[in-house]
Amino acid sequence: RLTGGRAATLPETDALARQKFLVVTDITGQAANGRIRAAAAIDIQEIEAGFGPHITEETRLEFDRTSASVRARRVRAIGQVILAEATAKVDDMDAAxxxxxxxxxxxxxxxxxxxxxxxxxxxxxxxxxxxxxxxxxxxxxxxxxxxxxxxxxxxxxxxxxxxxxxxxxxxxxxxxxxxxxxxxxxxxxLPSHFEAPTGSRIPINYGHETGPAIEVRVQELFGLTKHPAIMGGKIPLLLILLSPAHRPIQMTRDLPGFWQGSWAAVAKDMKGRYPRHFWPEDPSVAAATARAKPRGT
Known part of the structure; x- marks a missing residue:
């Protein structure tokens, strides 16, 4: 890179390609891919002696993606050409x-x-x-x-x-x-949790793709005759009903309708899978439980 920021290259086979600094006197091609036609090697001592007034020294900050942090470098340069650099302490905290x-x-x-x-x-x-x-x-x-x-x-x-x-x-x-x-x-x-009839506090997922939802074992909702809702009862929660093993068995936004409708088929399936648990015919009047069976049954 040249002092003005333009990029230029030499063939790898050119002897000057191994030099750290060059004085370039002739370039051909476009700004993005210029080719050096004439140049001479120059060392750092010659640069210091001949271009001293043009050399700047400053601390540069940059965000390093690898460490996810702001790093500082002390840089000596002529325009866009860096002559020397070293790590430095970050002092400008606002810029950082x-x-x-x-x-x-x-x-x-x-x-x-x-x-x-x-x-x-x-x-x-x-x-x-x-x-x-x-x-x-x-x-x-x-x-x-x-x-x-x-x-x-x-x-x-x-x-x-x-x-x-x-x-x-x-x-x-x-x-x-x-x-x-x-x-x-x-x-x-918008409460953060729904309190089930058993007293369990179930977190409400407001980021669910179909709207606010809770995942709850169906047995913990026994006895509930009104569908849980938020925003003053205007928005019904999506109930993701779980088996005793916490596997989804049904989703509904109408719990009373579920009790009266497809519950019978669900209960029959659950009795076969979890025979030690309580599966009432009418869950709307049954006692909610977080156990295999309600106490006293």
Missing amino acids: AELLCGGIEDLGLDVLPWSKGQLALRSRVTYLHENLGEPWPDLSDRALQDDVESWLLPCLSGVTAIAKITPDMLEGALATLLPWELRSQVDDL
Whole structure:
């Protein structure tokens, strides 16, 4: 590469191709693939003596994908030609944080240490955004990755590596994206868990491809005559009903209809597979259980 940034090459068989520095006097071809026709070798001492006023020395920062961190180099150069370089300490922390954000945009938000609770909160708020619009923000990966710097940069003071980012830092970013007055309403509209009649707290998956869903053993819903719903009863949950071995056996958004309809066939199959468990004819009036059978039976 020449001082002005243009690229040019020599044939590998040319004796000058082994020289570290050249003074080039003639080039042919296009800027991207020029060929050197005339040049002479020059060593670093000659460069220092003849071009000293044109030599610059600076610390350059760059994001290193391999280590997922910002690295610093002390560089001596003439234009685009690097004469010498060495690793250096990162001193400009503001610039480093900006580069780190750019690296995260490039690698994707999955490289960040989101906690399970933070991921669940983001899914719930994004669901509110998609269904209610403003003032609920879009906290999806797609939306946040478009401009990482705007929401994450203020929380990265002194950080030069993705490995040094903590869930607490991300919590601070979420607090900026989701003000407290909105966050305090999330649980009322979209609870994080559904409490089954047995008392089990089942996490609600707001990122499910067909809408908010829970996976629950069907026996834990015995006695339930109203379908579980969110957003003040407006949105029914998708129930992914599981066998005692936690294998899916049915999906429904109408639990009373399931009890009255296809339950009979499901119960018959379950009796054959799990004969030690309780399979009532009318589950709507049976006692829910997390055991093989309800207590006292």
